Amino acid sequence: MEEAQSSRYSIHPCSTKMYRDLREVYWWSSMQRCIAKFVAKCPNCLQVKVEHQKPGGMAQNIDLLEWKWEMINMDFNTGLLLSRKQHDLIWMIVDRMTKSIHFYR
Incomplete structure (x- = not known):
């Protein structure tokens, strides 16, 4: 078998x-x-x-973005080695339209 x-x-x-x-x-x-x-x-x-498998649901429209930085994601990357200014994390801000990232310590 x-x-x-x-x-x-x-x-x-x-x-x-x-x-x-x-x-x-x-x-x-x-x-x-x-x-x-x-x-x-x-x-x-x-x-x-x-x-x-779970049956598929109703299709949903995806909102199209018109402007840069209209919709963002934010995250913290922690547990890093200490910098000269005694920072151990990075704040990341990502634009969902362009996928460009800004990093802040």
């Missing part, structure tokens, strides 16, 4: 598709149940399959 699930040509099929493919070559009692349990525990399928 692991080889059938992880083959580069199988693209991690659902349990029904995997059962149909394997029953042409193999068979054992409770085969369908074993395959369903195996596929349900596959980490790749749990992360990637659409049925395990």
